[in-house]
Amino acid sequence: MNHPSTDTDTSRPLRILIADDHPLYREGITSVLQQYPEFDVVAAVGSGREAVEEIHRLTPDLAIVDLQLPDIDGVAVVDEIERSDSPTRTVIVSALDDSATIYRALEHGAQAYLTKVASGQVVRDTLVDVAAGQTVIPPVLQTGLVKEIRARQEVSGRVLLTPRELDVLRLAATGLTTSQIAGKLHVSVPTVKTHLRNTYDKLDASDRTAAVAQALRLGLLA
Incomplete structure (x- = not known):
């Protein structure tokens, strides 16, 4: 507003x-x-x-x-x-x-x-x-x-992302593409997509931007 x-x-x-x-x-x-x-x-x-x-x-x-x-x-x-x-x-x-x-x-x-x-x-x-x-x-x-x-906050603290999901989300937050994230982590693009989908589900987010915003709000990317 x-x-x-x-x-x-x-x-x-x-x-x-x-x-x-x-x-x-x-x-x-x-x-x-x-x-x-x-x-x-x-x-x-x-x-x-x-x-x-x-x-x-x-x-x-x-x-x-x-x-x-x-x-x-x-x-x-x-x-x-x-x-x-x-x-x-x-x-x-x-x-x-x-x-x-x-x-x-x-x-x-x-x-x-x-x-x-x-x-x-x-x-x-x-x-x-x-x-x-x-x-x-x-x-x-x-x-x-x-x-x-x-x-x-206590409920939010129960949102648990795996270390790899956090790695993917941190890189996504920097603006890297899916293929760039895959290259950084030495994994396949489908693997990165799977990790992203999992984070969307856990954070109740519809897309990458929403997932990053929610993770930041919850202090998961600090």
């Missing part, structure tokens, strides 16, 4: 879109934000598709998006924004506070995650921080998120 600058234009209010299918919450958060001169609520919608359409049309600075929307969920909205390279930053709000859900939202590109019991002041401070380029997780949610990250 392209966020070319973390500097906000302090000469104008931050333009906010709200997406929530519960009218009471949608109207309530709109009312809260309207109390702050630094915000301008430019749209309030009740579905994910409406949110995507209005974000494309209005390009707000920030979007507050409910996780559980009736058509596409909040994470799917974030995905749509990411793919369109929109500068709009997203804050997911939800009644859910489990660490796996929070991790998923952040993994897909949300800049903050708030529960629906967050106070108006917390929402205000979060929006200002996100507009300034920060990722915001309330302290009450951070411990669970850290545990989730560690648990996922």
Whole structure:
């Protein structure tokens, strides 16, 4: 996602879109934000598709998006924004506070995650921080998120590549062709292809580029 600058234009209010299918919450958060001169609520919608359409049309600075929307969920909205390279930053709000859900939202590109019991002041401070380029997780949610990250790292650590598979992947990461890798390792081209296919399967990757990226993310090529 392209966020070319973390500097906000302090000469104008931050333009906010709200997406929530519960009218009471949608109207309530709109009312809260309207109390702050630094915000301008430019749209309030009740579905994910409406949110995507209005974000494309209005390009707000920030979007507050409910996780559980009736058509596409909040994470799917974030995905749509990411793919369109929109500068709009997203804050997911939800009644859910489990660490796996929070991790998923952040993994897909949300800049903050708030529960629906967050106070108006917390929402205000979060929006200002996100507009300034920060990722915001309330302290009450951070411990669970850290545990989730560690648990996922432990699972990732179980991805075991053989020494030869690692050799092949390291050379692939340098941009060598299959035949060049075979020459370097003094093996046949079909053997290299077999090793690559095995790494794709183990890393759940569709091609060489994805396999290298996943291996780097997991620290396997360090």
